[in-house]
Amino acid sequence: MEEKGEQGDGIDRSKETQQHCDSLVEHNPAAISSLDLSGAIQTANPAMEQLSGYSAQELIGINLLSMIDPADVSRTKGCLEQTIRGEPASCEMVFYRKDGTAMDLGVKFVPIIVRGMPTGIYFIGRDITQRKRAEKELRRTKEQLESLFTNTSDAIVIFNRAVTVLQVNPAFEKMFGWTAEEVVGRHISEMLPHEWDKLERACDHVLHVGPLNGTDVALWRKDGTVIEISVTISPIKDGTGQVNAFAAMIRDLSERVKMEKTLRESEAKYRLIAENMTDLIAIYDRNGRMTYASPSFKHVLGKEPELHGRIEQMVHSQDRRKIRERFTEMVNTNQASRFEYRYALSENQSLFLEASGIPVIGESGRVESVVIVSRDITARKKAEDALLEAEEKYRSLVEEALVGVYLIQDWEITYVNPRCAEMLGYRSEEMLHKNVMHFVYPEDHDLFLSKFRNRKGRSVHFYFRALHKDGRAVDVELHGTMTTYREKPAIIGTVMDITERKRTEELLRKSDKLSVVGQLAAGVAHEIRNPLTSLKGFVQLLKAKNQGQEQYLNIMLSELDRINYIVNEFMVIAKPQVIEFQPKDVRRILYDVIPLLDTQAIMNNIQIRMDAEENLPLIHCDENQMKQVFINILKNAIEAMHHGGIIQIRVKQDHKRKLQVRIVDQGSGISPERLAQLGEPFYTTKEKGTGLGLMVCYKIIEMHHGTIKIKSKLGQGTTVDIVLPAYPSPEQNHFKDKGTEL
16 A cells, blocks of 8 residues: 555656646747657647747647758758757757748757657757847947958057057057057057156046047157157946046148148248239138238229228129129139129229139138139220221121132131122031032032142132032132131132123123124015015905915915014014003913914813912003013913923912912923023024024013023923012002913
């Protein structure tokens, strides 16, 4: 019985112990799981559930190695193997929770021993993510501090309260010439025997008051030379807040001291210059009040300006606003400025000044003052004005010249005046910087180049054809002279359009012909007309008496009428006709003419169409002569259209209040060579023509102060444009054209 009682007590104690262990695991803040020997999870406490995001049931059977970062698997396997051998093992790993987030774990593996043999492994893990982050941040901070300590240009010395050097940076070695090995562990007084008292007081100040900033002292280098420095001493405290060391940051002031000395010398030098130069030097504060004026003010202006006076004092009233605006701009933008202004010496006398303003920026980064240096440019301004006036005069002379003016350099056009550009249909800027050969008619390229290359002396003069923008040739006369422009050879000269002059010469040549024709016409008319009248009378008499020969007599009468017609045309040329000018409607004249040619047009399968604008003005003309012009031109058009077609007549008013009659046929056209000779007496393109009809048309239209222009292309027909001045009458022409087609 006693044995059974003892066994019962043992069982109870074992259960109680198991309960204690289970409670310890269940309520432990660390994540605890039991694993089998392969690493598969067998049990998990609530902390493990919370850490992993899985429930205990979900965790059972999951291999721990599948829940950690692949980079940590090898190391973790080693820990498991060590634990299976009976030895606890610890490691750190990256663990992935159920939601995929990663955390750093500190893990301990403990073997489960039953009857001397390992049957499982306890996994005990704690979240060390925050600790790892803190360690990482601490390392980064340490690296930054070490980098600052190593790379700063300021020397740093760290020493303890016993004033023994603990550490120095490379900048200290460079600045003082001692190496770290030479100074670490030594008392600072060994290196600073002359400044030891100051250093002691400085350390005492740091202990009881706080950091000591920017104390200027002179120290000795290792080589015995003196260096001017600025020292800042800060305390280094331990974890309890007690000062256990000091950090001294040392900045070399040698350059600053040298610069200050140079600045003082420079200031003295520039003051000497300012006091003795003729330019006006003034300094103004940022509010525009004068704080300094050089002695030259009295020499140039005759009196000294008032110190602390405003910037616009003595400035011409018309320039004060500009001065204030420029000054404000310099103060606000920190930018220098150049400008001109006038000082008023008296009511009738001003001094022109050229000024340069320079802002002076203070330590705060803003403009504290402005230095303005002014120079008297009155004489220069007067010379510039005179030069400008002369330049304007000559520019106006060139720009308004009736002849073209040009400047050529390196065979490129450097300048042309408006008349030269207009002559070729361009604007001046369109011709600039283009090769001059671009404006020479292609067939005259060789002529143009040879005239310049073979010139005698510095001048050249010749005639050639220029190329108009629309592709036509323009006859011009060129004068040129060799010169120098901007230190390079150039050609300057004039060019004149001689198209009208050549046309006049051609007209004079034609007039000579007409004079001969007129004399011939008078003689022929006199010699032919009388016998012609007799012949015609006798033929008519024979026709009345002889019925059998009527056919031949009709032919003879027809030929006599033709001879009479030619004689009448000769008479138009030979002497002035009695004509009567009256206001007439050109459309009515055309409507009267078209039916006369209707039969001939229909016989040649030709239609004559006319379109005319409404409310056209009248023309001042001789109706019969105008009919003669239209008949001649329409008859020529019909005779040129061997294969039929349409003759189109358009009547309109142009923007110059002139009437334009355009007659367009679909005939065979006229070659350019023949087109140039149209209108000359006895020149004709027709087999049986006299060449007088078109010449008479030219003369009639010229008498009416109009023009005839003929354009034609072979195979495409001919266009005749007749332009007549409108009759200067206020009454409107209310004849309404309804159009006609014959």
